Amino acid sequence: MFGYYLQLGLRSLRRNPALTALMVMAIGFGVAASMITYSVFRAVSGNPIPDKSSRLFTPQVDSWGPQQNSRGEPPDALDYVDAMALRRAHEAKRQTLLYQVQMSVMPGGDRDLPLAANGYAVDGDFFPMFEVPFQYGSGWSAQDDQARSADVVISEKLNRKLFGGVDSVGRRVNLGGHDYRVVGVVRPWNPKPRFFDLFNTGGFKDASDFYMPFTRALDLKVRTGGSNSCRGKLTFTGWDDFLQSNCVWITSWVELDSATAVARYRHFLESYAADQQRAGRFAWAPNVRLRDVTQWLDYQQVVPPESRISLLVASGFFLICLINTIGLLLAKFLRRAGEIGVRRALGASRREIYTQYLIEAGTVGLAGGVLGLLITVVGVSGVGVLFPSQVAKLAHLDFSLVGLTLLVAIIATVLAAFYPAWRAARVQPAWQLKSS
Amino acid sequence: MSLQIKPILLALRRHKAGTVLIALQIALTLAIVCNALFIIHQRVVNLSERSGVDEANVFVITNQWAVDRSTRAIDAQVQADLAALRQLSSVRDAASATGYPLQGGGWDNFVTMTPDQVKPTTDSAVYYGDEHLLDALGLRLVAGRNFRPDEVVAVGTQQAISPPVVIVSKALARRLFPDGSALGKSFYAMTPTPTTIVGIVDPLHRQGASQWDKAHAGQSLIWPARPDDARGIYYIVRAKSGQLAAAMSEAPKALYAQSRMRIISPTDGIQDYAQIRHHVFDSDRGMAILMGIISVVLLAITAAGIVGLTSFWVGQRRKQIGVRRALGATRHDILSYFLTENLLIGFAGVVVGALLAIVINLWMVTRFEMDRMSLAYVGVGVIALLLLGQGAVFAPALRASRVSPVEATRSV
Numbered sequence: 001m002f003g004y005y006l007q008l009g010l011r012s013l014r015r016n017p018a019l020t021a022l023m024v025m026a027i028g029f030g031v032a033a034s035m036i037t038y039s040v041f042r043a044v045s046g047n048p049i050p051d052k053s054s055r056l057f058t059p060q061v062d063s064w065g066p067q068q069n070s071r072g073e074p075p076d077a078l079d080y081v082d083a084m085a086l087r088r089a090h091e092a093k094r095q096t097l098l099y100q101v102q103m104s105v106m107p108g109g110d111r112d113l114p115l116a117a118n119g120y121a122v123d124g125d126f127f128p129m130f131e132v133p134f135q136y137g138s139g140w141s142a143q144d145d146q147a148r149s150a151d152v153v154i155s156e157k158l159n160r161k162l163f164g165g166v167d168s169v170g171r172r173v174n175l176g177g178h179d180y181r182v183v184g185v186v187r188p189w190n191p192k193p194r195f196f197d198l199f200n201t202g203g204f205k206d207a208s209d210f211y212m213p214f215t216r217a218l219d220l221k222v223r224t225g226g227s228n229s230c231r232g233k234l235t236f237t238g239w240d241d242f243l244q245s246n247c248v249w250i251t252s253w254v255e256l257d258s259a260t261a262v263a264r265y266r267h268f269l270e271s272y273a274a275d276q277q278r279a280g281r282f283a284w285a286p287n288v289r290l291r292d293v294t295q296w297l298d299y300q301q302v303v304p305p306e307s308r309i310s311l312l313v314a315s316g317f318f319l320i321c322l323i324n325t326i327g328l329l330l331a332k333f334l335r336r337a338g339e340i341g342v343r344r345a346l347g348a349s350r351r352e353i354y355t356q357y358l359i360e361a362g363t364v365g366l367a368g369g370v371l372g373l374l375i376t377v378v379g380v381s382g383v384g385v386l387f388p389s390q391v392a393k394l395a396h397l398d399f400s401l402v403g404l405t406l407l408v409a410i411i412a413t414v415l416a417a418f419y420p421a422w423r424a425a426r427v428q429p430a431w432q433l434k435s436s
Numbered sequence: 437m438s439l440q441i442k443p444i445l446l447a448l449r450r451h452k453a454g455t456v457l458i459a460l461q462i463a464l465t466l467a468i469v470c471n472a473l474f475i476i477h478q479r480v481v482n483l484s485e486r487s488g489v490d491e492a493n494v495f496v497i498t499n500q501w502a503v504d505r506s507t508r509a510i511d512a513q514v515q516a517d518l519a520a521l522r523q524l525s526s527v528r529d530a531a532s533a534t535g536y537p538l539q540g541g542g543w544d545n546f547v548t549m550t551p552d553q554v555k556p557t558t559d560s561a562v563y564y565g566d567e568h569l570l571d572a573l574g575l576r577l578v579a580g581r582n583f584r585p586d587e588v589v590a591v592g593t594q595q596a597i598s599p600p601v602v603i604v605s606k607a608l609a610r611r612l613f614p615d616g617s618a619l620g621k622s623f624y625a626m627t628p629t630p631t632t633i634v635g636i637v638d639p640l641h642r643q644g645a646s647q648w649d650k651a652h653a654g655q656s657l658i659w660p661a662r663p664d665d666a667r668g669i670y671y672i673v674r675a676k677s678g679q680l681a682a683a684m685s686e687a688p689k690a691l692y693a694q695s696r697m698r699i700i701s702p703t704d705g706i707q708d709y710a711q712i713r714h715h716v717f718d719s720d721r722g723m724a725i726l727m728g729i730i731s732v733v734l735l736a737i738t739a740a741g742i743v744g745l746t747s748f749w750v751g752q753r754r755k756q757i758g759v760r761r762a763l764g765a766t767r768h769d770i771l772s773y774f775l776t777e778n779l780l781i782g783f784a785g786v787v788v789g790a791l792l793a794i795v796i797n798l799w800m801v802t803r804f805e806m807d808r809m810s811l812a813y814v815g816v817g818v819i820a821l822l823l824l825g826q827g828a829v830f831a832p833a834l835r836a837s838r839v840s841p842v843e844a845t846r847s848v
Contacts, residue, residue, distance in 0.1 A: 018744075019744055022740050022741070022744055025737070025740075026737050026740075026741070029733050029737065030737075033730060033733075037726075067554045067555065068554065102500065102667055102668075104500065104501070104502040104503070104699055106502070113696060113699075114502035114697065114698075114699050115699065116500055116699045116701060176502075176503065176504055177502075177503035177504045178504075220504075221594075223593055223594060223665075223666065223667060225667065230626070231546075231626075232626065233624075233626055233627060233628045234545075234596035234626045234627070235596055235598075235628055236594065236595070236596050237595050237596070238592075238594055238595060239593075239594050241594075242594045304719065305804045305805075306719050306722070306723050308804070309475070309723070309800070309804060310723065310726050310727075313468060313471070313472060313726075313727065313730055314730065316464065316467075316468045317468065317730050317733070317734055319464065320461055320464045320465055320468070320734060320737070320738065321737060323457055323460055323461045323464065323741075324461055324737055324738065324740075324741035326457055327454060327457040327458065327461070327741055327744070327745045328741065328744045328745070330453060330454060330457070330745075330748075331454075331744060331745055331747075331748030334748070334752075335748065335751065385722060385725060386722035386723075386725055386726045387718075387719065387722050388718045388719050388722070389718070419453070423453070
């Protein structure tokens with residue numbers, strides 16, 4: 001019966017072409033608008049490290065105090081003094097400090113112009129903590145951190161540029177005029193949003209070119225290539241002064257495996273801040289935070305308001321399209337009241353009429369979904385016009401989006417058909433037969 | 437007309453579902469279109485913000501150094517670079533800077549009036565520049581004077597300075613000294629010593645265009661300094677009128693001729709102001725376009741929906757229309773019947789829709805830090821939707837008015 005009703009439905013699509021076209025277009029545009037904006041929203045609101053997001057935490061310590069901080073919240077990054085104190089205490093299973101660095105790469109050989117490279121100064125734990133995938137070699141050890149080694153991990157892209165993509169572990173690379181030994185090559189890796197560095201990036205940026213030891217970067221006095229936020233009077237005149245200032249520029253991450261470990265670390269942060277208060281460095285009560293990845297993404301408002309607003313408006317648009325469809329289906333079905341009357345008189349049950357018209361609505365939904373899919377394909381490829389390039393790049397059409405587009409179109413249209421089909425099934429056979 | 441309202445209301449009760457659907461659709465459309473128009477207007481206002489820069493002739497070179505060098509070596513290089521740029525026949529002037537208007541992001545300092553004040557008075561974007569910066573950007577000096585060459589200091593990496601003199605934007609001058617007496621007065625911008633206003637430019641946009649920047653719109657200051665940052669600097673170059681393209685192609689060659697140990701990105705290392713503007717406002721422009729498309733399609737679909745349902749009603753009531761015509765109703769009576777019917781449904785829709793539009797706006801104010809929507813948007817939306825409804829219903833109503841009285845005698 002399903003096949004027959006489907007056939008009837010398809011045939012009826014052709015009966016009132018104007019009405020049908022109107023419905024198909026309404027559903028097509030509605031579902032496409034929702035799907036295009038959803039594809040962007042999905043990309044920016046995803047969990048970048050699902051299996052570990054509840055075990056990675058970023059500690060914050062209020063070094064600015066209630067008069068200079070923002071709405072009572074500690075600064076979004078750590079100053080040098082606090083960052084080094086947290087690292088020395090080593091209260092977590094794994095921990096890393098990090099900041100952004102900009103370097104030039106001297107390719108040497110046939111290329112004569114230096115290349116720009118963006119990377120991070122990190123501790124050795126960075127790689128296992130964030131599950132960085134390696135193509136060749138590996139990260140460096142805690143001993144290397146302590147030895148302040150001139151090691152570097154480079155990206156697969158930089159490895160291709162410098163070494164033609166071969167296993168370059170052990171080779172030398174010149175960054176900003178200094179030599180480093182390649183210890184590892186990272187496969188293409190760019191978690192989105194870049195949860196570990198929201199302080200500098202806002203979450204969306206091209207993949208990093210290299211990672212160098214934090215200790216080595218400090219030895220070379222490599223200035224942060226990212227943000228730097230200070231309070232009060234700025235009086236520093238050089239690197240050492242700057243390190244002692246209240247400027248925040250270092251992000252810290254710790255890996256904590258259990259609730260007790262989290263509680264213990266939180267307690268450690270509290271007592272560290274209390275110590276600072278006792279020592280007279282802070283003139284305020286401890287004010288610390290320990291947020292995990294999801295809480296941090298949420299607190300930093302990684303999802304651009306534009307993305308939320310446009311998804312909401314597009315959903316509202318879809319809702320209106322569906323209301324439109326309810327009205328048009330009503331008109332379409334009730335126009336055939338006579339036909340329904342004949343079928344009922346010939347023995348069709350209300351249930352059969354109901355099913356038939358729901359299936360007919362399903363075919364409208366399917367047609368709308370196909371049109372919606374076409375518009376979505378065009379829209380997703382043109383989404384660069386609507387969103388900033390780093391965000392637009394993330395939106396893509398995949399199997400799940402295609403399936404979702406069709407599914408949403410069909411389900412929504414069938415839902416919209418409940419009332420019109422019910423009205424159709426209620427048609428009184430006798431009354432219809434009499435009047436015709 | 438007024439006499440017709442009662443029979444129309446009675447007739448509407450016969451097809452409640454269709455009436456409610458049209459009214460609901462008008463209400464939701466109004467609510468969404470009002471808010472979309474409001475968003476479009478706000479974003480378009482952002483797009484047209486004035487930078488103060490001579491945008492037709494100015495471009496920016498992002499120059500990163502390839503090797504670590506001393507501040508002194510960098511300073512010598514910057515001086516040589518600037519001399520080379522200024523010598524180009526297509527170039528009017530050039531300056532080195534830490535940032536430029538509409539850069540996106542940027543640098544700002546809190547401003548206080550006294551040295552011990554903890555709570556800041558306001559916030560100002562900070563630019564470093566020598567005596568050429570005003571001319572290189574094409575800023576308009578409205579009071580006071582430019583920097584003298586002897587006031588300009590070289591500033592190394594990781595070095596905070598506290599210059600005795602400053603040029604401020606008119607917006608900052610007004611914010612600090614509302615009585616208009618800013619020239620010659622001093623303030624503190626996270627500095628241990630006061631800085632005295634020697635010149636006022638108008639306007640001078642901040643580097644950023646974020647919510648934070650909007651709250652401190654146009655508040656900027658320039659300190660007399662030549663930045664010698666070890667990472668890199670920006671060169672702001674102003675071409676002679678009409679020679680932008682030539683200057684943009686000559687400038688990097690001139691710089692590479694000075695030294696090859698620098699990085700000027702081939703993709704975005706050299707940008708003119710059309711590109712800078714395009715880049716900094718891309719989310720504003722995108723929102724405006726998206727909201728525009730959605731509004732237009734939404735209005736079209738709502739209009740089409742009204743056409744569809746009214747046509748159905750007309751078809752359903754051909755016999756009744758025939759009877760009315762036979763009993764003496766004129767074509768005009770029938771036409772105005774359907775127009776009035778639509779107007780009544782439209783009124784119900786816009787009342788609900790106007791309320792909904794305001795509720796949505798208030799919710800967005802709390803949720804997305806948007807501004808309150810002026811009621812003018814609702815007013816315009818109400819009129820637009822009522823007209824849209826009348827326009828949409830006109831064709832089916834006209835068809836109804838052409839129903840012949842003879843139809844009354846037919847059985848269907």
